Amino acid sequence: MRVCYFGTYRAEYARNRLMIERLRRQEIDVVECHASLWRGMEDREQVAGAGWRRPAFWWRVFCAYASLLWRYWHVGKYDVLMAGYPGQLDVPVGRILSWLRRKPLVWDVMMSIYLIALERGIDQKHPTSARLLKSLEQFSLRLPDMLIMDTQEYADWFQETYSVPKERIRLIPLGADDRLFTPLEMPSRDDDRFLCVYYGTFIRNHGVPTIIEAARLLVEDVSIHFELIGRGPERERVFSLAQSYHLDNVTFIDWMEETELVQHLASTDVCLGTFGITPQSMLTMQHKIHEGLATAKPIINGDSLVMRSTLKHGEHIYLCERENPQALAEAIRTLRENSELRQRIARQGYQYYRDNLSLDVTANQLKKHLSLLEKRRAPPEV
Secondary structure: OEEEEEEOOOOOOHHHHHHHHHHHHOOOEEEEEEOOOOOOHHHHHHHHHOHHHOHHHHHHHHHHHHHHHHHHHOOOOOOEEEEOOOOOOHHHHHHHHHHHHOOOEEEEEEOOHHHHHHHOOHHHHOHHHHHHHHHHHHHHHOOOOEEEEOOHHHHHHHHHHHOOOHHHEEEOOOOOOOOOOOOOOOOOOOOOOEEEEEEEOOOHHHOHHHHHHHHHHOOOOOOEEEEEEEOOOOHHHHHHHHHHOOOOOEEEEOOOOHHHHHHHHOOOOEEEOOOOOOHHHHHOOOHHHHHHHHOOOOEEEEOOHHHHHHOOEOOOEEEEOOOOHHHHHHHHHHHHHOHHHHHHHHHHHHHHHHHHHOHHHHHHHHHHHHHOOOOOOOOOOO
8 A cells, every 4th residue: 555645734743743654654655745834833823813814825825735736746656645634725635636546535634723723712803714714624524535533522523513424534543652752761860859740832722820820739848849841822821820929849941852851751750731621622632641651651631531531540540620720739749649559550551552552553543444445435525
């Protein structure tokens, strides 16, 4: 099988890198047909607001797709055309190209950009833009032969919102790059701190202010320390909140490369996940959860149906009420005081990752899904 991985997808994003690695682990020949369109998170948010109205953006679109089509011309034969994340703009183009080659089209949808826009208030500031995003997403979802998503809860949302036929949906968990995220021996430290680490992009659905509020509740316990690693739209707000409380138990660290991050996590006692209550936060399981499992670290995360449908509280992960600083503070105290529970969660969480979420396991799942397309389906009605 030969797969053309196609689009203006975020080439550096973990989901796309891992999907390509999964294909290659199954000895599938992958040719990447990619052109850059987006310049980062702020650029995507600005375009989703009112930036799409500007001629400069459409010139960027023209140049990107001219480059993409030139690359596609040199791809040669393939068996499946696969659009990466995000692919709402790429899928209509990919559908035409795959029809011309009489090949199936697969789209790794992963997340709804319309739902993300709602969470960031774009529907309030730019209602026309939000409606157009929803229409684009709805149209693109009707075109592929197969849609890949990461959780059943997200798939249910797509079905309810867009009436997507469930028979075209297949699930592949986000996973982790377990070539990098592996268990490391915890180095000895000169202090007796209990280190709780959050890393990520400081976006609303991660609920980072809840971590700061929990740190305020624990400030008198000098053994507990927090590290917040990364960048993102809410970082300044979170930093200002910590400053306003004069917290000396919180350290902010700039973004790290993955290799450095893995080494840094080795000295962590507990990894902190997400605690927001946005729909996006409740429908998916973020990469950091899988990465924590892959490094055999105990994880504290906000409770949700997604979490409980996959992981068991007290066995693979420690769950607490979302957007509840007191509950998070109590969870941290519990794991700090019970090393046996902490070690059991780390050990069993890692085993669960190995058995169900590793690259090898999910690569096999992906190949089985694609094998369903060996006999080409008729193009879906538009």
